[in-house]
Amino acid sequence: MRYVTVLGATGSIGKSTLDVIRRHPDLFSVYGLVASTSIDAMIDSIREFKPKVVAMSSEKAAIEVLKRVKELQLPCEVLFGDDGVETLAGDGSADIVVGAIVGAAGLRPLIAAAKTGCIIALANKEALVMSGTIFFETAKKYGARVLPVDSEHSAIFQSLPFEVQENLGFCNLKSAHVDKILLTGSGGPFRDTPIKDLEFVDAKTAIAHPVWSMGPKISVDSATMMNKGLEFIEARYLFNADDGDIQVVIHPQSVIHSMVSYEDGAVMAQLGNPDMRTPIAVALGFPERISSGVNRLDFTKLSSLTFMEPDFSRYPCLKLAMQASKSGQSATTALNAANEVAVASFLESKIKFTDISCVVDTVLCSNTCKEPNSIDEVLSIDESARKRAIDYIGKLNG
Structure with missing residues (x-):
């Protein structure tokens, strides 16, 4: 029996994780659940999976969850705020910690989890985009194993030999005779939209991904292909790769x-x-294969499979991410922070879709921060980039 803590339990990845766990009561038991504000979904999960501890990053939500836990007489401890989330992630009681908190908020909890020497099923891109070197050095120091949950990185992982799978972050692709990692992406919902029309795209259209079911922020990242840029950076750290390897x-x-x-x-x-x-099933069950509940691929019903190079005039965010990757962790941290601010503003209809890349580019051009050597320095770069992004958006609206 493996005990699992799910960070971001009420989001898309978290719900899918719980569905896989639901199918294997003989293999997994939920120890802890983390969410932000989704009170009803958290209570439903507490009732079904009976975790020992839960944490809500919103203290207001935590108060309500605690109230309802007491009313329902559920034997579950409730922790409050970001400190509570970090405490749960790092208490050492879980064999597997699933990192599915979206954005920079997932960074400290994942570092805390790594220090327990557990298996980290990593769905949070920012842990590597913002602090890939620090994260893997921490994992190595404490004996934690990192397994990718992103569909693309899991696919790469599954296509690599076992000796590479066993040593993510420090593997040697050349000794494994790897020539190239081919990172695929759908191109998002605006792959065929005339470029001149992109500035008129609204948030509702942008989050309607043609293939994957994802949250609003990740769906917008898919539309701009920033998600692929972040995955490019993430792949570098996961597979110890150079830019030319991907x-x-x-x-x-x-x-x-x-x-x-x-x-x-x-x-x-x-x-x-x-x-x-x-x-998710690959990461939870590794090195064994376990049932996921996913329908089998029927090759007789497949249409043609097509491939093309990305057009950077259509996807400037992808180009910015790849350029930041060459510059280092300071640049990738600033890139991520600026993108989070820009996407949030777009979803609130404060800026145009095409302004997202402009915000990111402006912040990157003004980034003078040195390479970080600690999580505090990473978060300082993040904070500085967010302020510059907010200032620029204010000028756009001024």
Whole structure:
């Protein structure tokens, strides 16, 4: 029996994780659940999975959850605020911590989890985008194992030999005879939209992803292909890769989730229906395969599979992310912070869709912060970038 703590339990990844766990009561038991403000969903999960501890990053929500836990006589401890989330993530009682908190808020809890030496099923991009070196050095120091949950990184992981899978963050692709990592992406909902029309895109259209079911922020990132840029950065740290080791390929059907090309000309690809329960099951069950509940891929019903190079005039955020990757952790931290602020403003209809890349570019151009050596320094860069993003958005609206 493995005990699991799910950070971001009421989000899309969290719900899918709990569905996989639900199918394997003999293998997994939920120890802890973390959410922000989703009170009803948290109470439902407490009733079903009976965790020993839960934490709500919103203290107001935590008060309400505690009230209802007492009313329902549920034997569950409730922790309050960001400190409570970090405490739960790092208390050492879970064998597996699933990191599915979206954004920079997931950074400290994941570092706390790494210090317990647990298995980290990583769905939070920011842990690596903002602090890849620090995160993996912490994991190595305390004996934690990191397994990817992003569908693309899981596909790459599954296409690599076992000796690489066992040593993420410090593996040697060349000794494994890897020629290239091929990182695929759907191209989002505006892949065929005339570029001149992109400035008129609204939030409702942007979050309607044609293939994957995701939250609003990640859906917008998919539309701008910033998600692929963040995944490019993430892949560098996960697989100890150089920029030249990774190629981004647009694959609209999202059937091939990513590929690995080898020196002998062979290409290993991981295919499947676009359902996050597959990579989640891979991470939870590794090195064994466990049922995920995902329907089998029917090759007789597949349409043609197509591939193309990304157009940077359509996806400037992707180009900015790849450029930031070459500059280092300070730049990627600033990139991520500026993007979070810009996407939130777009979702609130404060800026245009095409302004997102302008905000990120402006913040990157003004970034003078040195490379971080600690989480506090990472968060200082993050805070500075957010302020510059907010100031620029204010000028756009002025």
